[in-house]
Amino acid sequence: MTTLSELGTPALVVDAGALEHNLAAMAAALPGPRCRPHVKAHKTTAVARRQRAHGHAGFTCATPREAIGMAAAGLGEDLLVANEVLDPQRLEALAHLDARVTVAVDSEATIEAAARAGLRECVLDVNVGLPRCGCAPEDAGRLADEARRRGLGVRGVMGYEGHVVGLTDRAERIRQTAACMAELARAHDDVGGELVSAGGTGTYDVNELATEIQAGSYALMDLAYGELGLPFRRALSVVATVISTNLAGGYAVADCGLKALGMDHGNPAIDGATVWFCSDEHVTFSYDDPGADGGARLPSVGERVAVWPAHIDPTVAYHERMHVTEGENVVEVWPVDLRGW
Amino acid sequence: MTTLSELGTPALVVDAGALEHNLAAMAAALPGPRCRPHVKAHKTTAVARRQRAHGHAGFTCATPREAIGMAAAGLGEDLLVANEVLDPQRLEALAHLDARVTVAVDSEATIEAAARAGLRECVLDVNVGLPRCGCAPEDAGRLADEARRRGLGVRGVMGYEGHVVGLTDRAERIRQTAACMAELARAHDDVGGELVSAGGTGTYDVNELATEIQAGSYALMDLAYGELGLPFRRALSVVATVISTNLAGGYAVADCGLKALGMDHGNPAIDGATVWFCSDEHVTFSYDDPGADGGARLPSVGERVAVWPAHIDPTVAYHERMHVTEGENVVEVWPVDLRGW
Structure with missing residues (x-):
């Protein structure tokens, strides 16, 4: 040996006991579909397989290649590409996977690209305060209608409170998460669907709206998240x-x-x-x-x-x-x- | 197309014209063996092959894998691994390459590891002020004797003024480079050998001691080096x-x-x-x-x-x-x- x-x-080294502790702690707090582990944090199907064994069947991906690799590893039961993709070749590859693939859309251009490539399902990505992707909450309903018109099933909304997940003051994290989720709820009222996907390791236990949390870092942790006093x-x-x-x-x-x-x-x-x-x-x-x-x-x-x-x-x-x-x-x-x- | x-x-994109300009400018300033291009800056044998075509036959590497890849690409005429390596397997791989490989040593432990693995040549890595690897100038002669005693050919000295290469004030860069090189000259007096290997893109035209400059960034450049007013x-x-x-x-x-x-x-x-x-x-x-x-x-x-x-x-x-x-x-x-x- x-x-x-x-x-x-x-060499990257993973402490097997600490990893198992983290996966078990999350699965206890957010069992099954309440957590949709984000694979971008480890980029390793062997880790995802352990997360699956802890009961999480759905996964979050940041890139087409992550989703393609997950499908190839037999972990494609419910893959959410939580990011906007414009590349026709990559979108077509996603559409042809032997997997359930849902993509994030936040504009007419991303809806058009997904529909044209043959994708079947999407979520509306909604801006909840982080200056990154996501439509304005008030535009979400109109875009969802547009997606449906183009033949896409709309599974719901997502919105990432990335500017909040790292706040070390827990009370402030709770307060700001709630404010972000009020925006997402407003969009969800107009969009409908069963998914309200949000959150991360820093807000996994304070986000009260999301039906599922897109936590990734909890599995391996790092110095930044280590300052939040989380049980990982x-x-x-x-x-x-x-x-x-x-x-x-x-x-x-x-x-x-x-x-x-x-x-x-x-x-x-x-x-x-x-x-x-x-x-x-x-x-x-x-x-x-x-x-x-x-x-x-x-x-x-x-x-x-x-x-x-x-x-x-x-x-x-x-x-x-x-x-x-x-x-x-x-x-x-x-x-x-x-x-x- | x-x-x-x-x-x-x-996607990484290289402007062919700018690359060619940079390679030609360096080859004009430091022809042939006066520049020993550092492959760590591009990690690409195709770029190294163009540097070879501009007349530089010797290359600098930071890792064993860089040297192994260069040898496999037929670019192993004179490879300097300008870094301390302790790993016996990697050192043995270097010793068995169909290439001339010289390794940097700065301690009895690194000399012992190189000799035991069957390496044939070394340079003494000398600390010239950057708090990183390199022996004290006054220890270089003794360590060179130790290397020779262990059967290693000693080709000379190297010392990297890494804390100076980025100084934007050219006069200050010249002054501090000279001070660093005075330390390296002191070591070279005790060590001997044909190589005094030093420098980088920031000091390629102000280092007056080095027989060869280990410049890497000049080929592709970046924002940091862009502030120095260099002709790249x-x-x-x-x-x-x-x-x-x-x-x-x-x-x-x-x-x-x-x-x-x-x-x-x-x-x-x-x-x-x-x-x-x-x-x-x-x-x-x-x-x-x-x-x-x-x-x-x-x-x-x-x-x-x-x-x-x-x-x-x-x-x-x-x-x-x-x-x-x-x-x-x-x-x-x-x-x-x-x-x-």
Whole structure:
């Protein structure tokens, strides 16, 4: 059996126990169709298969390739592409999958593209305050009628309160989520349909309107979400090898850099250490506690360190595989098979 | 022939004319062995092959996989892995390539690992001020002796003034580069050898000591280097499709996000526009000039926009291929075949 210390680095490592804890906690809070796990956070059908085993049959995808890969893995019972797609070839590929595929639309152009490609179902994507996709709530009913006129089944509405999910003050998160969902409810009144799809890991337990929550990060977690005090554990690290140390400078360098980490939320973390900066293939860091002699504590060259990404999603997208560990043992290797577009 | 408007997006696009201009400008300034192009900036053997055609036979690599891929592409005449590697399997793979491979060492542990794996040549990596890898200048001679004792040929020294290459004040860049190179010269006096390998795109014309410059970014350029007033043109963009617009908000959304862009240097740029923020698969932006009616100018849904990455290297590492364009035509497609470790 391979152990952590034998892995070529940098390597994505998933703690099997923490992942299982997270999946079980979400399935208990939002059983079955109440959660529609977002695969963009892990891009790995092996993780989705575990989420399916916990009772969630529907999944959220951000890209056509994610949906195509999910269908190929036999996980296409109910796939929501929660994003606007204009590409005729990709839309046609989605329309021809042996899977139930629903796409988000927010304009006449996206309705036209979906209908022309032969898609059969859509949801109206509604802007609830995040300056991104989604029609104005007052336009949703008219667009739903247009979609129906073009032969699309309209399953309901979606709206992502992405500007709210990361608010660390829980009371404020509750208040603002409710305000966003009032907008979505207004659209849903005009659109109809059984789905009110919204939310994320940060609002999974405070969104009172959504019939289903599009949570993704809860499975693996990251530093940003770690600050919210949610009942999910950090399950994903990048294991790196110390390749150089500098006694005079008091720092060490490990082989996990900008091409192994999503950096939009800033530097990663190393337990008990301060991260100085990352380069393409390096992270420079120093331990916070001094060594036994009162000088800088330094790891040995060759030692392994766990690097905790600030943001999971763009971290995972750099890697070809995840190594699932129990203690020091690598018990499974999962291809990150939903990368790209 | 495919045109830009037919590409599935997001897609890496290389302007053939700008790339050729950049390669020619560098080959004129630093002909043949005076430049050892760093492949980490493009991770694409097709680009390296053009650099070879411009007269540069030696290349710099950051990872074993880059060197292995270069050798497989017949570009292994003189490969410098300018980074410390401890992994025995990868070092053995390097030792068995049909290529001349030189590795960087900066400690007894890295010398031991290289010698044990059967590598034949090294350079001493010397710290010249950037808190990253590299031995202290005063330790270089002793470590070189140790490397020779372990049977490694010592080709010289390398030292990267990475904290200086981005200084926008040219006089300050010159002054600090000279100070760094004084450290490297001190080490070289003790180490010997024909190579003094240093520098990057930001110091290619101000580093007076190095026998060869490890420039990478000059080929494709990015926003950060674009501020230095160098004679290289931006050659790499990510073409994206506008998937949503919001008239009331005055913004548009295109399908190029955190998984298509290196974000450590911040947001990308769109000509004539202000980028608001990026999400996993989106960039939200607004045009700076108003529309004809005095309201917000908005693109049409389906329109293409060029997104200029803040930092090339970690951008390229997300993509499977580059599309080479002349005007609107895609004239070649190059696999980004040196990704990973």
